[in-house]
Amino acid sequence: MVKLKVKDVIFGYSGTNILENVCFELGASELVSIVGPNGAGKSTLLKCIDRILTPKTGCVSVEEKDLREMGRLEVAKTLSYVPQSTVRVFPSTVFDTVLMGRRPHLSWFSGEKDKEKVWQVLELLGIEALALSSFNELSGGQQQKVLIARALVQETGVMLLDEPTSNLDIWHQLDVMEVVKKLVREKKVTGLMAVHDLNLASKYSDRIIMMKNGKIVAIGSPAQVLTSENIAAVYGVEADVSIQAKIPYVVPLKQLEAF
Ligand code: ADP
Ligand code: MG
Numbered sequence: 001m002v003k004l005k006v007k008d009v010i011f012g013y014s015g016t017n018i019l020e021n022v023c024f025e026l027g028a029s030e031l032v033s034i035v036g037p038n039g040a041g042k043s044t045l046l047k048c049i050d051r052i053l054t055p056k057t058g059c060v061s062v063e064e065k066d067l068r069e070m071g072r073l074e075v076a077k078t079l080s081y082v083p084q085s086t087v088r089v090f091p092s093t094v095f096d097t098v099l100m101g102r103r104p105h106l107s108w109f110s111g112e113k114d115k116e117k118v119w120q121v122l123e124l125l126g127i128e129a130l131a132l133s134s135f136n137e138l139s140g141g142q143q144q145k146v147l148i149a150r151a152l153v154q155e156t157g158v159m160l161l162d163e164p165t166s167n168l169d170i171w172h173q174l175d176v177m178e179v180v181k182k183l184v185r186e187k188k189v190t191g192l193m194a195v196h197d198l199n200l201a202s203k204y205s206d207r208i209i210m211m212k213n214g215k216i217v218a219i220g221s222p223a224q225v226l227t228s229e230n231i232a233a234v235y236g237v238e239a240d241v242s243i244q245a246k247i248p249y250v251v252p253l254k255q256l257e258a259f
Contacts, residue, residue, distance in 0.1 A: 002064075003028045003190040004049070004158050009058035011048050018044050019214045022058070028157070031184045031191040033201035035225075036211035037235055042194035043084065045211070046160045049192070050081040062158055076104035080151035084162040084194075085144055090135040094146050097135045098122065101150035114153075121149045125179055141172030148179060152187075159183065161193035165200060173197070177204045198250045202226055210234055223248050232256060 004026040011019040018041050026032055034042045047053040049060050051067055060067045062078050070078065080101070090097045095118060102114040122128040125145050130138065135146060144164055151159055164180065165173040181204055183189045195201040201208055202222040210218040210225050212234045218225045226248040231239045236259025240251045 001028050002026070003030070003062065004192070005059075005061045005064075006045075006049060007059045007061075009045070009048055009055045009060065011044060011053060011055045013044075017056075017214060019048065019055070022214075022216060024209060024216065024219055026158075026190050026192060028190055029184055029188045030206050031181060031193075031204060032207045032209060033193055033195040033205040034209045034211060035195055035198060035201050040211040041214040042211060043162050044214075046081065046162050046192070046194060050079050050160055051075050052081070073104050076154060076156075078156055079158045079160060080154040080156040082147050082151045082159070082161040082164060085140065085147065085164070085167060092135060093131065094122070094127065094133050094135055094138070095131040097146055098149045098153055101153040104154060117153050117155075118149075121152045124152075124182075125149050139172075140167050141169070141175060144168065144172070144176050145179065148176070148183075152183065156189075158190045158192070161191065163194050163196060166196055173200060180204070198226060198231075202248050202250070226250055 002025045006022055006024050009019055009022040010017055022045060034045065036042055044053065048055045067075055098118045098121065099114065102117065106114060119128065122131055125148065127142065127145050130142060135143065165176050168176060177200060180191055184191045205222055207220060208222050208225040209216055210230060217234055218230050223243060223246060226241060228239055228241050231237055231250065236256045238253045238256055240253055241248050
């Protein structure tokens, strides 16, 4: 079953197009990574899907419902978005930061049911002990989990994540990826995330979308997409790719000249 469908999306910030005819479909309970060099258009694509940006043309639909026909509230009940983590200031506790994610579902006050859902999600992510801590005083890895928790209490079928593991040490990279994988498996969420690290994308993704200059150049299983040829063409880097237990591992060797 097709959960998320992106069809012929074109977008430009000003005159020139940044995204060119982007088309793909994601199934239910699928975890897909978008990889590609800086400036390829990964963040722009995620924002167009979440309608933070409005595509010039093209259609994004979830379960065959066109997002252009939804109000902001309905979009927020359909898709959640975890922005790229920069220094972020939420002058509130972890609990209240996560509760903000319930906003699309709230009437004018938050009920016990909403608070209960926040506790459930904090528990699921193993951060309930941080509930009363100040968000601003957490480490990067903890903040990232709180932002994922905030998206999760939105209870949407599709979750978009923009580089959820950048700025994290390798323990926290695996920790955050395990959490995302768990959500996809247990909550049947469809996950689409921009990822820089090819080996993390390889290890955790059902499929990978590889982008360059606003276009999709390859889409398929990690082994189909992460080939030496594709990496040379898209990144201008010679890389050694070895397959272990069907998962490709990428070792960048050197820059290709005249790329
Ligand atoms: P990625 O996430 O793959 O690194 P982005 O989607 O951030 O790429 O950027 C794609 C292109 O759009 C880049 O050329 C970037 O300079 C440009 N761009 C990104 N944000 C803006 C903006 N707010 N205004 C104008 N151009 C932008
Ligand atoms: Mg980006």
